[in-house]
Amino acid sequence: MNSTTTLSQLEIWHKDYNLTQKHNLNELPAERAVFGIFGIVNNEPLNCRYIAEAENLQESVTRLFENPDGLGMKKFMQGPWIQMLQFELMPGSSKEERLGVADEWAKKFQPKIDEEGEYPGYYEY
Numbered sequence: 156m157n158s159t160t161t162l163s164q165l166e167i168w169h170k171d172y173n174l175t176q177k178h179n180l181n182e183l184p185a186e187r188a189v190f191g192i193f194g195i196v197n198n199e200p201l202n203c204r205y206i207a208e209a210e211n212l213q214e215s216v217t218r219l220f221e222n223p224d225g226l227g228m229k230k231f232m233q234g235p236w237i238q239m240l241q242f243e244l245m246p247g248s249s250k251e252e253r254l255g256v257a258d259e260w261a262k263k264f265q266p267k268i269d270e271e272g273e274y275p276g277y278y279e280y
Contacts, residue, residue, distance in 0.1 A: 164200055164241040167192075169220040172233045180220070183213040183240075189256045190242035191264055192219065192232075194274060200239040202274035203264035204231050208253030212242060230272030 170178035188209050193200035205228065209215035223229045232238065245253055269275045 162241055162243050164239055166195065167216060167220075167238050167240045169217070169232075172220060180213060180217050183216055184244060185211050185213045187245045187248050187253060188212040188242045189245060189253050189260060190216065190240060191260055191266065192216075193239040193241060193264075194231075195237050195239045200241050203266040204228065204268045204272075204274065206257050206260045206264060206266045208250065208257045210250075212244070216240060225268075225270075227268040227270045227272050230270075231268060234272055236272065 165179070167183075168177035168179050170176045190207060190209060190212060191200075191203050192205040194202040194204065196202070205219065207215065219228070220232050223232045243256065245256065267275050
């Protein structure tokens with residue numbers, strides 16, 4: 156794999172899960188990638204909820220909105236939060252290579268989510 160990485164990020168919207176019916180998932184590349192789903196604070200990705208590798212980024216993110224694992228993820232993806240997608244395209248990569256990068260991301264971003272869709276500890280002062 157090339158050691159030069161380019162991270163992209165954007166707010167993501169599914170028409171069925173926001174009042175204005177915004178939708179931009181069809182603009183995501185249908186390519187191999189590693190991605191994370193974050194909350195947004197001051198227009199910056201924060202409080203990672205999910206990290207994964209994908210054979211097809213567009214399909215994986217759409218599936219996460221429509222059929223998320225667990226109650227907390229469902230509340231986060233289908234609730235009032237705005238989600239920030241951060242991803243690294245990895246065309247030509249093997250699943251093992253993507254899993255290795257996803258593991259590095261998990262160590263760096265420490266994804267967490269509680270049953271309410273919140274990032275555990277965020278509101279504890």
